[in-house]
Amino acid sequence: MVKCIGVLTSGGDAPGMNAAVRAVARTCLNKGIKVYGVKLGYKGLHDGEFIEFDNHSTRNIINIGGTFLKSARFPEFKQEKVRQEAIEQMKKVGMEALVVIGGDGSYNGALKLTEMGINCIGIPGTIDNDIPDTDFTIGFDTALNTIVDALDKLRDTSSSHQRCTILEVMGRRCGDLAVHAGLACGAESIITSEVGFDEEELIATLKKSKASDKKHAIVVITEHITDVHALAQRVEDATGFETRANVLGHMQRGGRPSARDRVLASRMGIKAVELLIEGKGGLCVSDVKGEIVGLPIEEVLGHRRAVNQGIYDDVLKLRF
Numbered sequence: 001m002v003k004c005i006g007v008l009t010s011g012g013d014a015p016g017m018n019a020a021v022r023a024v025a026r027t028c029l030n031k032g033i034k035v036y037g038v039k040l041g042y043k044g045l046h047d048g049e050f051i052e053f054d055n056h057s058t059r060n061i062i063n064i065g066g067t068f069l070k071s072a073r074f075p076e077f078k079q080e081k082v083r084q085e086a087i088e089q090m091k092k093v094g095m096e097a098l099v100v101i102g103g104d105g106s107y108n109g110a111l112k113l114t115e116m117g118i119n120c121i122g123i124p125g126t127i128d129n130d131i132p133d134t135d136f137t138i139g140f141d142t143a144l145n146t147i148v149d150a151l152d153k154l155r156d157t158s159s160s161h162q163r164c165t166i167l168e169v170m171g172r173r174c175g176d177l178a179v180h181a182g183l184a185c186g187a188e189s190i191i192t193s194e195v196g197f198d199e200e201e202l203i204a205t206l207k208k209s210k211a212s213d214k215k216h217a218i219v220v221i222t223e224h225i226t227d228v229h230a231l232a233q234r235v236e237d238a239t240g241f242e243t244r245a246n247v248l249g250h251m252q253r254g255g256r257p258s259a260r261d262r263v264l265a266s267r268m269g270i271k272a273v274e275l276l277i278e279g280k281g282g283l284c285v286s287d288v289k290g291e292i293v294g295l296p297i298e299e300v301l302g303h304r305r306a307v308n309q310g311i312y313d314d315v316l317k318l319r320f
Ligand code: ADP
Pocket: 010, 011, 012, 042, 043, 072, 073, 074, 075, 076, 077, 078, 079, 102, 103, 104, 105, 106, 107, 108, 109, 110, 112, 126
């Protein structure tokens, strides 16, 4: 059985990563497995920045946002030579296997390390919810609640000033944050890369809304689709709605993890260690209809993330 495991957080941080590290550490310690926290993602793995965890190391972190192990983007890890140097560092302390908490980029690193003889298990830690074959990623729920809070506040001022508010949210190419937040906050329009951006349709929707007794409007849009400040000007010119654009930015990545994220992170951390104990590697843990399962990273990365059409259909059912 595996005797020593490392755990790292990599890529964009996400609320709940600490809860996942805690679960990995405690599961290991309870099974008599030595466990190291690796600082700064793959960079720390390469530089040998390891902290041996004991029963005290992961106290008081389940409720803290960000990642206390710190995260990093380290493109050098794509080079086999750099990965080999990281493996040498692992060997120095007897680290035989690794849990990688991060997004799809981090999964690629985990897969390549597994191919080089180090069993790795990925845990989906990203606010974007953009990993295929898992219903939810760690951090999505907290970020969603942050957006909902922001939208509720924007609604207050938007309503007072009879304005249209456009809010750009994160998600990279995934519209889940936008569509869930839009539904939760009663947005007039939700624009994601999955549905595509039709400016004429947006303007028609807002004109219709203005022609009815609605005096303000909310539009939620995923990042990287269009310049929202320029869009706000065009919407104002075309509809007569005074319009303001807001970009929510990195505050979406911070904050106390929600209960849902802590539960998901804890369950995934346990499962990751269980898979390593079974001698498995090259897998990632996924939430499939409430069950935490291990799936091959290679297959998962080869899939396109299925769009949850149901939620888009439900948005339309509530539109006047
Ligand atoms: P995320 O994991 O959130 O998608 P990135 O795409 O930035 O974030 O990936 C995080 C890190 O994973 C990178 O900085 C790099 O160290 C490592 N990584 C990404 N892609 C690869 C790859 N193809 N091979 C090896 N390592 C990779």
